[in-house]
Amino acid sequence: MARRRSVRAFAQELGVGVRTVSNWEARGAAYRPRPDTQAILDTTLARCDPQTVLRFETLLTESAGRPGLPLPLRSSLRLWEYETWVDDLERAVAALGRQDFMFASDLLDRWRSRWPAKELDDRGLYLFARTTVLLGDLQRDQGSVLGPLSAARSYLEARSVFEQLAVPRRVAQLDLSLAVVSEMSGKLTDAATRYRQLATDVRLSSRDRARAQLWVGTALDKTGDHATAATFMTAAIREFDALGEPEDWSVGHQKLALAHRGAGNLAQACQLIEVARRTSTTASPMQQVRLATAEGHILLSDPETAGEGIAVLGRAADTAAHYGMSHQLRSIEGIRRGFEQPARALQRA
Template sequence: MVLGRPWTGFEAVALQEAMRKSVREFAAHLGIEMTTVANWRSGLSAVTPRPLTQELLDTLLVQVSPEVRERFEQILAEGEQALGSRRLPTRRTVSSAAGATAAGNDAALLARLDDARTLVDRTLAACTIAPSMVELMEERAAGRVLTYTSTPPSQVLATVLPDVLEVQSISTQRQPAAIQSRLSEVTAVLGLLIADALMKLGQIERANFWYGTARMAADDTGNMRLRARVRAQHAMLPYYYGSPEHAVMLARAAQAQLPETADDATALAAAAEARALARLGDADGAESAMRRARAHTAALGEMSSDEAFRFGEKRLLLYLSGTLTNLGRVAEARRVQEQALRLYRDSPGVVVDPALIELDIAIGYALEGAVDEACEQAARVLTTLPGEHRTTIVVSRAAAVVDAIPEAARGRRTVEELRHLVAAGASELR
């Protein structure tokens, strides 16, 4: 019995399960937000509801029938692991750089991801998608999106994979079109999370395949925003690891899904186009795309959410930082970067975006000829960023700092030290 001691997310979810209510129904019953219940389900015993919410749970537990209370106590007796294996996604804690690296490059896990993607692709191609517990899967996917930006990418792979496999396991018989569309949306969102995590870990080919899977799933729906979002997110992969021209193509394809529409996806796509065009040296094109990105973001209104796929002022400033740095407009870039870092201080759980901005600052120093400052800035990022977030995408941007240093200055001690740090970081990730 919980009465007399604090509730955790595990007990709260156990009560939800005992009452046999969906996340939406349980949240409505308590008068709280659905995202609160989703957080309980993601964190379980690691989450502590607020005191007022604990009082609501106390009251609800007293009011439920003896049958519900008996089921609740049985779930508590079985424990969190039993609950997780029955209804919730597998959870994995990553506590060190070594743990993150091992998970991110675990051959068995990556092979399972490949198998899962193949199964999903075949199902989508055969149009045999069928739903079961669709609402629960939508809510679970929403919870994954909510916590994605603060979760190490290796942990994302380990937790989202069971969700994908669950969707696949129930998608073997064709169902009515409306239900098929909802399941395809879930598949697209989960596929997008996996693709983005793989991109951060430097698993470029696998990430590209998963972006393709997410695109197939999105295109199986009538959701134009989702179609645009998948293409806009995909544009990041060639920007960081491939061809800026391909990034521009994907960004423009995303905007074509929702022409002249202010949306998270079109704002992101315009910003992605600007950054890629700047790298290609197209200053006029980059300026035009920046104007569109700013206009779309302003039309979306104030947005402080760190939820994945949401595009507000902070993420706009991240992209403007890269765009202006690529254009060599260092002084203007620095003003944007200082503003962005101030805003990111309000989101201490989000660490990769600020690290990328600080590396843009380092590149700016290098372009100005301030070689020691550039190297010290990049070295500070590599040595202070938590190991589980020090992934390939960060190490590759640190390498870009070395590349930006004038040839005549590359023999300096600070440059050599940074080069060794980059090489060590790349070696850890192999």
């Protein structure tokens, strides 16, 4: 249902019989797949777009109550209101993907302010928590990571609800998001430690564990431990290759390029950033800015390509400013300052 595919089409995609899929659907939550079947289903879900995952997880909340929790006794929401809420969250996910922060914010605020959380049943609470997670993603992408109206506050609020609903995978994903916030706020050692723990956390999907491993490297690279960072990044890249995740694989090369730049291996850094640029599959303005920032930083490190690096960073800064990506803009300005200060000192000498 979440994929909006016929039983026959879904069976063909998975390589199983139509009767098998019909049996799964008929048995619902009572069905417990064999390990090999579960692996196929997990892989299929991991490759779905965020809107499909949202529909799938929302449908799960309609099944029997979770162990240890009472069945819902209260809710002022009607079925059509739930469906409208899900539709608006899908639209918010799409808006965040293109960095349309104003539209996404309007959609999320509409539902967060509509009912007090205490008046919602389990399904409503789940949607409230998903709304709050997306609000945190919006705040993070805009660069608001600490304070009362920040990504950290939103993620902690959503985490509390998912703990109440006993959804461990979502709790772990929010732990990962909170580690990202720690890294963005400069708490690099804390972030690296948390990433290491989450890289082996079985509550997370294989893809999320590989991302955590990549981000261990990112945090370590920022502390100056470039060699150890490259080791973690290389392992994550191999995992993305095995999982068939081309965009994560491309981003991994982008991060690894910066680690080699930090270690002074500019030729290797240039090769890796070219791989990242050539294989990137997303048109997201955020990823375009991140990739251009990394490329500009590498080009700026070589006197022969410094002029080109300034131009690349200038274009990245213009895009970041246009979409309101304040954290990315601060990163670009920091790179510029790091280049300009030694240059001015050399001129004075």
